[in-house]
Amino acid sequence: EAGVAQSPRYKIIEKRQSVAFWCNPISGHATLYWYQQILGQGPKLLIQFQNNGVVDDSQLPKDRFSAERLKGVDSTLKIQPAKLEDSAVYLCASSLVGSSTDTQYFGPGTRLTVL
């Protein structure tokens, strides 16, 4: 079974530029999560989708971050414009049901450096 795919793996941009990340979850997984992980910290949930609907985006900085999951499969996360403090690893995860007991499977992440 293929795992969660993410691209690109690394991205370096200058502040005020825009960037987009892509995620393809495990086939059949209805729930998709985007996390931000700053060096030395645990992952912080940015947004959670159930199929193509948003379940939780309470910690998404909506003035600069946006995410979509068209057709309930792939997802993109965009930052526009980027700030220095956005430097982090952006992790995508998926789970089969989205209930309180299912396990999340993580992709390899995209390491973003904002200069």
Add this chain to the structure above:
Amino acid sequence: GQNIDQPTEMTATEGAIVQINCTYQTSGFNGLFWYQQHAGEAPTFLSYNVLDGLEEKGRFSSFLSRSKGYSYLLLKELQMKDSASYLCAVRGTNAGKSTFGDGTTLTVKP
């Protein structure tokens, strides 16, 4: 909201046993996860506890006490490859949302 505390760093010797603790305060609880994360890699699932008690899985065991807001991950017969960060995550009652601790970096020495 949820608050999760773990020690920042631990060091242990190859072949030994180590216990990594996690304490949490939460307004709603629906399970606790442990993940392993090697440097530069994604977290991988280790264990899940929703009822009190010990769950054993090979060299790794996880314990939960809901009344105390406490869990630990026990690693036996430590190997060098166990050097990693161990993340405690609490799942709330809101649509499966999990909150992660900042992780415990374990270094296994020969």
